[in-house]
Amino acid sequence: MVMREHYRRWIHEWEARMTSRDNNRVVRPFEWGLDWTTGWPGIERFTVPPDPSDREAMIGYMTAVNDSMAENSDEFFRYQTPTDFRIEHRKVELFHTGSEPPKKQPKNEWGKFLRFTSPVESPYPENNCVNARWFPANGHRAVVLLPQWNADGVSQNALCRVFNMLGIAALRLSMPYHDIRRPAGITRADYAVSANVGRTIDATRQGIADIRCCMDWLEQRGFSRLGIVGTSLGSCYAFLASAHDPRIRVNVFNHASTSFGDVTWTGQSTQHIRQGVEAVLTQEDLRRVWMCISPIVYFNKFERWPKKSLMIYGRYDLTFLPEFSVQTAGEFLRRGLDTTIKALPCGHYSLGETPYKYMDAWHISRFLTKAFAW
Secondary structure, three states, rough: HHHHHHHHHHHHHHHHHHHOOOOOOOOOOOEEHHHHHHEEEOOHOOOOOOOOOOOOHHHHHHHHHHHHHHOOHHOOOOOOOOOEEEEEEEEOOOOOOOOOOOOOOOOOEEEEEEEEEEEOOOOOOOHHHHEEEOOOOOOOEEEEOOOOOOOOOOOHHHHHHHHHHOOEEEEEEOOOHHHHHHOOOOOOOOOOOEEEEEHHHHHHHHHHHHHHHHHHHHHHHOOEEEEEEEEHHHHHHHHHHOOOOEEEEEEEEEEOOOOOHHHHOHHHHHHHHHHHOOOOOOOOHHHHHHHHHHHHHHHHHHHOOOOOEEEEEEEEOOOOOOHHHHHHHHHHOOOOOOOEEEOOOOOHHHHOOOOOHHHHHHHHHHHHHHHHOO
16 A cells, blocks of 8 residues: 555656646636537527626526537538548658757658548638648558647657558647647647637547547548547547447547546646636536536436447546546446456656556557457
């Protein structure tokens, strides 16, 4: 017990150092973001409160909207397949997000990138052009990979190469507002998750549409066995996409949690967002107004089609608290879903460090090899 407590403290201190190494996080003021809701299907059924400063009325309005969008999520996450899929061959760029200069720059490396217009339009042209690096492989198996929040332009590329060695093609998707999709003047992927309620929901909706468009492109290329691998925020997006797309039969959720609002409120790396939100909302309020982008809501829809899943979480995670991950694991097991659960002896950031990143890659690779062998 003493050794375990020393180990826990060591991991937590390490996590705290890695979380605090970036000092360019910005506390943005709370906004309801109603201008971001105008394109949502069915939004015209709701009447916006006449006084936006009426906190209770606005919470009631956004809660009702969330409840409706979650109930009618097949409509909410519906999209149209783009007609402008194209491959660009260009030099690989880093798109660094940290406050300190990057330790490494990409070598003179070139890659192939899938580009297309996102079906969900934002006010930012950079963000509306989807970007996914293509790691081809022979055969019929392919995955869409979504890195963590604020991932740079090369994060998890090595994992894609591991998949290629297993005969699995990979599309490494840049999520909305990440790397090449960041609006001018923004140094981090702040617009993907922020104190703007409507924009955060809309970014998630856009991310799900982009994922499914990638699946369309893979199908057009002859890939018939499709999967998804998501980490942290990417894991949330991956679950929502899989719950609404029967083609995604193999799932890896690298860090998983229940409610989008609870993670943002309690997570060590999102305290700057909480500082902006808590001037107006409580934790319970935030849970309610972001319910339609919370994985826990969609288990009934996730289990509509047969799927094989791997869920990995860190026992000492300070960003996705283990209590939330345990609840998620319990939901998979309670429903009898075909799911493998792995708890690693690390935290959120340390999962990407030696030796834990090798443990993680081994579990993912082993799982994909078996799950695709039907």
